[in-house]
Amino acid sequence: xxxxxxxxxxxxxxxxxxxxxxxxxxxxxxxxxxxxxxxxxxxxxxxxxxxxxxxxxxxxxxxxxxxxxxxxxxxxxxxxxxxxxxxxxxxxxxxxxxxxxxxxxxxxxxxxxxxxxxxxxxxxxxxxxxxxxxxxxxxxxxxxxxxxxxxxxxxxxxxxxxxxxxxxxxxxxxxxxxxxxxxxxxxxxxxxxxxxxxxxxxxxxxxxxxxxxxxxxxxxxxxxxxxxxxxxxxxxxxxxxxxxxxxxxxxxxxxxxxxxxxxxxxxxxxxxxxxxxxxxxxxxxxxxxxxxxxxxxxxxxxxxxxxxxxxxxxxxxxxxxxxx
Numbered sequence: 001x002x003x004x005x006x007x008x009x010x011x012x013x014x015x016x017x018x019x020x021x022x023x024x025x026x027x028x029x030x031x032x033x034x035x036x037x038x039x040x041x042x043x044x045x046x047x048x049x050x051x052x053x054x055x056x057x058x059x060x061x062x063x064x065x066x067x068x069x070x071x072x073x074x075x076x077x078x079x080x081x082x083x084x085x086x087x088x089x090x091x092x093x094x095x096x097x098x099x100x101x102x103x104x105x106x107x108x109x110x111x112x113x114x115x116x117x118x119x120x121x122x123x124x125x126x127x128x129x130x131x132x133x134x135x136x137x138x139x140x141x142x143x144x145x146x147x148x149x150x151x152x153x154x155x156x157x158x159x160x161x162x163x164x165x166x167x168x169x170x171x172x173x174x175x176x177x178x179x180x181x182x183x184x185x186x187x188x189x190x191x192x193x194x195x196x197x198x199x200x201x202x203x204x205x206x207x208x209x210x211x212x213x214x215x216x217x218x219x220x221x222x223x224x225x226x227x228x229x230x231x232x233x234x235x236x237x238x239x240x241x242x243x244x245x246x247x248x249x250x251x252x253x254x255x256x257x258x259x260x261x262x263x264x265x266x267x268x269x270x271x272x273x274x275x276x277x278x279x280x281x282x283x284x285x286x287x288x289x290x291x292x293x294x295x296x297x298x299x300x301x302x303x304x305x306x307x308x309x310x311x312x313x314x315x316x317x318x319x320x321x322x323x324x
Contacts, residue, residue, distance in 0.1 A: 004067040006060070007031040007318035011269055012298040019050040020165075027267055027297065028056055030063060031318065032092040034070070041096025042302070042315075044272035045088030051240055051266065054082040063089065064322050071324045083219075083242040090243040091275050100244075104277035105285065106306050108292035109133045109161055120154050130158045131189065131288050136176065137167030145179025152180075152187035159189040161262075161290070166193045166216055170200050177208040185210050190233050193217065205230025213262070218250070225253035233259055235290065238276065239266035251283045264290030269301035270308065 010026045017024045029046030047059045054062075063085050066076055070089075078086040094100040109131040112119045123130045132151070136144040144162075151158055168176065173194045180188070190213040195201045198217050205212045206229060213233035217223055219240055234254050238247045247263075254261040263280040265273060273291055280289035294305045300312045 001037070002071045002073065003035045004071050004322075004324050005033040005320050006063060006067070006322040007033065007315060008321045009269065009301055009313065009318050011301060011313070014296050014298060017267075017296050019048070022050050024049065024267070027269065029269060029272075030060060030088065030321070031271070031302070031315065032063065032067065032088050033315070034067075034092045034096050036096060039096050041092040041094070042271070043088040043090070043092030043095065044268055044275070045084050046239060046266070046268055046272060047082070047084040048239060048266045052082075052084055054084060058082065059084050060321070067322075068324055078243045079246065081242075084239050086243040086246070087238040087241070090245065094244055100275065100278055101282050102278065103281045104274060105281035105289055106277055106291075107288045109288050109290055111135075111292040111295070120151065123155055123158065129288060130155055131161065132158060133161040133163065133290060133292065135165075136162050136191075137164040141168060141172040141176040142179055145176040148176075148188065149180045149184055152184040156187070158187050160187055161189050161192070161213075163192040163215065164194045166196050168195050170195055170204065173200070173204045174207070177204070177210060180210070182209070192235060202228060202230060213260075215264075225250060225257050225259065227257045227259070231259065233262055235262050235264050237264045237266045238279070239268060239272070244279070247279070248283055260287055262287055262290055265293045267293055267296065270294060270297070270305040270310075271300075271302040273305055274303045 008030055010028050013024050013027055029044055032043040034041040045059055045063055047054050047056055059082055062082055070076055078090055110119055110122055112134045188210050190211045192213045192215040194204050201212050211232040212230055213235055215235040218234050236247050236250055241247055251261040261284050263276055294308050300310045302315050
């Protein structure tokens, strides 16, 4: 016998979380619970406002349709489902079948979301690789260049991951590069999508010697993983990309092309983050994933995140919005 439940959660966020043009006050999502005999599998479906193409309501409606088919022991086609739905259901199925290893990669690239001095202190206390992430493109490009240069001067062995979210014109991108000294540019591990178009981003890498990574480009329908001058990594955000199978295939293609694959968060709950950490350990064990987003929440869900003291919401506290 098979049974399914969909739980809905709403978690309070830090007041400073802004997604493109929207302030995110609460994070909303669904938890899928699959039961078959004595086995149980959980997964998280959480479309990200401003980034996911599907709305929460669309994701829930599609999840109900697919889970009804699973409950009736019919085959599921997750590759044509919304990415958030495909990822959440595929994780629940993998948990049910014992296919998602328990070992997790909890190393994080700290996200600079406040005072840069705080991040410098945190990195100087790190024994391993000094990797950090900074969002750029929200302020003046010149300011971003000065901040990046400051970090590299303060911590010479740092590897910065910068994310511009396609915010810059070629001129703005060059303004950024102008304020990062040439001898410091190797301190930038990569700059995600500096320019509005991939072509301009490739030109930026060629002209400045600053390596880039694909993020939004990975999620485009005709994206192909291939070696390109200046491109060193692809960012895999499963909630925005799709099923576990699809994500794992992208990792394999990246490795075959000599690129780094980075598993990254789309503001999933602590439960979803833990599954991402397990995926990262399984498929990219030697790469620090991009999972330092728990600091943006005011509560945890089901599974605690290491060294986090935020209040916990259990599965039994959630509302069941659909079951079969």
